[in-house]
Amino acid sequence: MPAGVARLLRPRVGDVADRVIAEIQRRVPEYARPEDGVYIKVLRLAVNQALHGFLERIENPRAAWDPEVFRTIGRGEAAEGRGLEPFQTAMRLGARVAWRRLTEQSEQLGLDPRTLYDLGEAIFVYLDQLADAAAAGFAEARAHAAGEMVRRRRRLLDLLLTRPAASPEAVADLARAAGWRPPRMVAGVALEERDGGSPLPVLPPDVLTGLDRNVPCLVVPDPGGPGRVQALENALRGWRAAIGPAVPLAAVANSLGWAREALDLGTRGILPRRRLLRCADHMATLVVFKDEDLVAALAEVRLAPLAHLRQNQQDRLAETLLAWLRHGRGVAEVAAALHVHPQTVRYRLRQIEQLYGEALADPDVRFELEIVLRARQARRKPPDA
Structure with missing residues (x-):
């Protein structure tokens, strides 16, 4: 100029x-x-x-x-x-x-x-x-x-996972500050990176993420919504995950705890090693393995009549006894489930009756036998059986 x-x-x-x-x-x-x-x-x-x-x-x-x-x-x-x-x-x-x-x-x-x-x-x-x-x-x-919102959501996730549960008022206040609408039902998701360097999942904005925690996790609102779990499974490529049962918001720490137990059982081969393991499909197994020491102690008592047999004999009789308990104690149903001849089932059942005697007439004994036999089978079967 x-x-x-x-x-x-x-x-x-x-x-x-x-x-x-x-x-x-x-x-x-x-x-x-x-x-x-x-x-x-x-x-x-x-x-x-x-x-x-x-x-x-x-x-x-x-x-x-x-x-x-x-x-x-x-x-x-x-x-x-x-x-x-x-x-x-x-x-x-x-x-x-x-x-x-x-x-x-x-x-x-x-x-x-x-x-x-x-x-x-x-x-x-x-x-x-x-x-x-x-x-x-x-x-x-x-x-x-955006960074402040991420920090608020992390604090909200921490608050939701505290035990005992935080007050509803504290959760509502922090949820409002984090721009998160508290749902009626939620589920915890436990995560484990399957492949080194897997990309971070792209998740819906209402999912609370804790991917940087010592044990990565998510909190998923309304897990029973149409297509919700399928969309989550698609987003978690490269990760192994287990989704806990749907629970009220105050109980989300319990849901996440069960999901972590399911993930651990999947790692051990007791539950299927799927990309997204659904606890709702394996509740009985989760209950049985909740206290393994107690189940082992019960097994010592209830499987004692089989203890003196050779291992292959124990396996055959345990398999037959579990099928008998599960299928209404009908010979034909047991034979079909085990893919053996009914006469074989009758022979094995006679052996079992000789070993257990009148104890099999007691419904409490039958119930406890089914618990320990299910646990025994879960440890021995192929994980995706």
């Missing part, structure tokens, strides 16, 4: 600012707040900062410049829940008004066409600089808000 251009334009900044503000309020609905005195004051401050900043830039183009005001505006747009489109529209309107006023007064100001052309180009460069500053502030605010 020729020397003195900025000094020539500076006395007219107030008039241009009034025109720019009026045009912005008329044309940009987001900024039309005539009844809000504080907002008008902020708008005027921003417009004056833009105009004076432009004059300073053309007067001292090599001077250090920090457009913090416009980064702040970008942060404010994010805080207001808007995108940058209204701000960009306002900037273009402001530039148009200023340029129009400049051309109208060019003769009076003694500005030659070349200087006008250079001023126009400088306006476009300056608009880009302001837009970049606002975009930087906007992105910073969005990232901060």
Whole structure:
């Protein structure tokens, strides 16, 4: 710019600012707040900062410049829940008004066409600089808000998994701050990375994630919703997982605990090693293996009549006895289940009757026998049988 251009334009900044503000309020609905005195004051401050900043830039183009005001505006747009489109529209309107006023007064100001052309180009460069500053502030605010929301959700997950359960009021307050709507039913999901370097799963926004915890986990709202579990299974490619039973929100720590037990039983081969193991399909096994020492002690008592037999004899009689208990003690049903001849079943049942005697008539004994025989079978069968 020729020397003195900025000094020539500076006395007219107030008039241009009034025109720019009026045009912005008329044309940009987001900024039309005539009844809000504080907002008008902020708008005027921003417009004056833009105009004076432009004059300073053309007067001292090599001077250090920090457009913090416009980064702040970008942060404010994010805080207001808007995108940058209204701000960009306002900037273009402001530039148009200023340029129009400049051309109208060019003769009076003694500005030659070349200087006008250079001023126009400088306006476009300056608009880009302001837009970049606002975009930087906007992105910073969005990232901060997203990070804060992640932190709140982590605190909410911690609160939900505490034992004893936190008060409903505390959960409701933190859920509100985290933008999470408490559901009626939830399920805990225990996770184990199956393949090294597996990508993080892309999960629905209402799922609370704890992938960075010592034992990774999720809390899934409304797990019984249509297609919910299937969508979860698709999202967890590269991970092994177990989903606990659906429970009220206050009991989600229990659901997650059962899911972790199921995942452990899957690792041991007692439950199937599927990508997503559903506890609801294996509740009896979870109950049986809840206290393995107690089940082992019961087995010592109830399987004592078989202890003196060879291992293959024990296996055949235990298998037959369990099938007999499970299938209503009918020979034909037992034979069909074991894929053997009914006469073979009768022979084995006679052996069992000789070993157990009248004890098999006691329903409590039969119940305890089924528990220990189911546990024995689960430890010995192939995991996907």
